[in-house]
Amino acid sequence: MLNFAVSLQSSIPAYEQIKEQIKKRIISGELKDGETLPSMRMLARDLKVSIITTTRAYADLENEGLISTVQGRGCFVNALPKEIVRKQYINDIDASLSNAVIKGKAAGLSLAELLQKLEDKFNECD
Amino acid sequence: MNAIEVKNLRKSYKGLSLDVSFTIPSGYACGFIGRNGAGKTTTLKCLLGMTISDGGNVKILGKPLGDISVKEELGVLLDQPYYQEDWTAVDIEKALRPYYRRWSGDDWRKYLELFQLPERKKFKEFSRGMKMKLGMAAAMAHDAKLLLLDEPTGGLDPVVREEILDLMREYLLDESRTIFFSTHITSDLEKIADRIIFISNGKIVLDDEKDTLCEKYVLVRGGGYDQLMSCSLIGGLPSDVLTDKPTLEDIVVYFERGKVK
Incomplete structure (x- = not known):
């Protein structure tokens, strides 16, 4: 169901990788409202990470309002979490853009040149 | 609940002066690391009452050391399991079954099949990896709540090591179960341990969640x-x-x- 892997060599902690992968699937609609997530223990077994790692990832996702845990019944994707994730992504975009503007100004780029860069990046990614 | 509680467990033995206190919460895998001679095996043996300690307080699954009802809840692999050389897996089941109220013959056969262990081969013809897998199968077939393993992956090739780790992961799907295992193979710890206890020269120097460490x-x-x-x-x-x-x-x-x- 959750068809992803976690790298133990990465500088990004395993729980962060798990969070991002699940978030990505929620925003893409691959994980639907109310869908059951694998238990923390099953996910730990499947991803070959420790149970504390998956517990931490789920706890963070729960704190962010994306999933809920029902004692004895498992973990579920919350209703309308897409909006929450989208809002978070927009916050991230704002932060990245501010950073880009600061560096662009420092490098003496004009608004047109910055916009051009944005357009190039946009076309580079699918 | 704590699977293991150890307070000021002391033992002077062959130049080692052991004095340890630690707690292992149930439901997780806890790795026990330290150099050869640091006191890992001595600690494990004291926990099991196989070595008499010089003092201190030990509780296993909430019960004091020596409480006979605890034995049924334990799965123990020190180095490797010892069974009669000429026994096959079938004989081993016959010998073990009467000692455990919760023994499941179905589970035993399921694990033998899963680990590709032959039912009719004599124990002495088993490789070390096969012996370890058989020991794990026995622990799981009697639904042990606590596995105490001394270097379960030591001396094994990477493929068998991964199989043993898979077994440990399977075992921990049930949150009432706990694994306490010593090892030198830190990559195994990276893959499975939730907590790490690091012993040096008879003293605990680190005791924390792995990710936190x-x-x-x-x-x-x-x-x-x-x-x-x-x-x-x-x-x-x-x-x-x-x-x-x-x-x-x-x-x-x-x-x-x-x-x-």
């Missing part, structure tokens, strides 16, 4: 530095030193060399 310290090298540093201390370092996230192996080595700040 690796986040607490930074490996600092270059510019005259070659040491582990607590994350809170790295603020004033010169810009040309290299800071890395330490592996568990780094943590063990730098602690043993006393290069920690």
Whole structure:
């Protein structure tokens, strides 16, 4: 169901990788409202990470309002979490853009040149 | 609930002066690391009452050491399991079954099949890897609540090692179960351990969640530095030193060399 892997060599902690992968699937609609997530223990077994790692990832996702845990019944994707994730992504975009503007100004780029860069990046990614 | 509670467990033995206190919460895998002779096996043997300690307090699954009802809840593999050389898996089941109220013949056969262990082969013809897998199968077939394993993956090839780890993961799907295992193979710890207890010269020097441990310290090298540093201390370092996230192996080595700040 959750068809992803976690790298133990990465500088990004395993729980962060798990969070991002699940978030990505929620925003893409691959994980639907109310869908059951694998238990923390099953996910730990499947991803070959420790149970504390998956517990931490789920706890963070729960704190962010994306999933809920029902004692004895498992973990579920919350209703309308897409909006929450989208809002978070927009916050991230704002932060990245501010950073880009600061560096662009420092490098003496004009608004047109910055916009051009944005357009190039946009076309580079699918 | 705690699977293991140890308070001031003491033992003087062959030049080792053991004095340890630690607690292992149930439901997780806890790795026990330290150099040869640091006291890992002695600690495990004291927990099992196989070595008489000089003092201290031990509780296993909430019960004091020596409580006979605890034995049924334990799965123990010290080095490797010992059974009659001429026994087959079928004979071993016959011998073990009467001792355990919750023994499941179905589980036993399921695990034999899963680990590709032959039912009719004699135990003496088993490889070390097969013996370890058979020992794990026995522990799981009687639904042990606590596995105490002394170097379960030692001396095994990477493929069998991964199989043993898979078994441990399977075992921990049930949250009432706990694994306490000693090892030298830090990559196994990276893959499965939730907590790490690090013993050096008979004393516990680190006892923490694995993820926390690796986040607490930074490996600092270059510019005259070659040491582990607590994350809170790295603020004033010169810009040309290299800071890395330490592996568990780094943590063990730098602690043993006393290069920690």
